[in-house]
Amino acid sequence: MTSSLDPAFWSALPWTALAVVAVLAVTYGAAKVAGKHAVIDVAWGLLFCAVAVVAFVLSAGHGDDARRWVLLVLVLVWGLRLAVHIGRRSIGAGEDPRYEEFLRDRGELGIVAVVYGLQGALAWVISAPVQVGMFLDGPLGLLAYAGIAVWLVGLVFEAVGDAQLERYKALPKDRRPPVMDRGLWGWTRHPNYFGDACVWVGIFLVGADRWPGALTVFGPAIMVYLLAFGSGKKVLERRMAKRPAYRDYMARTSGFVPLPPRR
Template sequence: MNKKQIALLEITVIYFIVAVGGYATFQYFKEEPLVFRMLYADLAMTVVTYIFSVIKKNSSVYDAYWSVIPFYFILQYFYLFDGADWSTPQWICAFVVSLWSWRLTLSWARGWSGWEHEDFRYVSFRHQFKAFFQPINFLAIHLYPTLIVFASMWGLQWVYETGVLEIGWLFYLGAATAFVGTIFEYLADNELAKFRLRPNKKKDDILRTGIWAKSRNPNYLGEMMFWFGVAMMGTAYAAPWYTVLGSVGMWMMFMFASIPLKDKQMMKNRPESFQKYKKEVSRVLPF
């Protein structure tokens, strides 16, 4: 096996250990309400992931967590709420979330070169915070994303626990929004993968083909669409209004943190070509 294959095998073993830690925590808190059992398990898995990121000296151990955990949630709901007897909308929800989860995880695995690679944002944090990096590593890189994904998935508990669809049109609109968002991400990631393999690379090259010719951040657009779609599906099953706040927080994170950080990096590496790209192509929406 080459270095990347060995690294992928290691990360697979790590996530198996993470899952075992989460399951053990979930079983330990049997007397707690379901939402707290799920939260405690999620936090335990985050801690295990953080420990491995310290051991490997690479915070990108956490990168796959973002996309893997929602699929873990679906598996747990299947086990807890008689998955064999789910209604068609419940299966549609499970399909859309699972499609997003597996597609994003496989896209990450395709683009991850191995342990020598760490997300540029984490590298920047290491240089910026130096001796204080580890608190930032745990709180900002591991804990916050875990909490925002958990909050965004919370509404799906009503989809599977109550199983009573109250607003059909809203559910199907949400499912369609999440599905289209997943397709946007698929198209964006494929274009990006092709761009990275282009011949005759130049430092100031900018990806401007396909969906990237209409939006500077089509992958983030797809991500925001997915999470708002999840919120709509939960709301259609009478999830409380506050379960939508997770998706709002997700939107804020992309709009006020992820995209600005990416723009700053692009401006640093490709100032002239990126300045031109900014003037000609929309920041997020493809129009």
């Protein structure tokens, strides 16, 4: 960032990176035992939790305590909820078709680099607002409180959207509509991805009201891009669009930002 950051911040960076590596190592071992690399999806939220905990511990006595606690709680609540939700959903399931297609014909080294190394690097970079924010001085400002509100909107969208989809999938197939288009899913095809985006924009805003927190805007920008245009929405819809009912759903429902459904 800049020289205005406490030197302790720079000393903390190797430790937050080591925390990411540690979570990935455990995840890789769990994936080998489970026989599927989709285990990394459970670890995605935990990577951010590990970074937040290490940054919180190392920033003691350096950053504003209120901001440190807010960032820690926001990341832990989001990351742990996501890990538990994906973990419950994946019990008894086989390999994710996305990984089967993506990892076909790749050797073990390529799998480690692409699945684990890439996601670990992304989590470490995206978490920059947390790592920098932990070391920022000065009380929480209006922008930080706005960030908490945006984070809350995101968490509600993500949690409610996931719960609605779970109830839909629990219906008997003969009573289940061909596509989930009720509740939040009638306003956006991806309320969980939109919620994720809001969560990370909110976390960024908590630190952005103190310089140089605003320079970490690349973190939420990468997350939003991945969700809306990269490995999130784009990859999922490539598969789902093979179903006629889903193509009709796409024609009348916003792809990301919630909007009233079209006739």
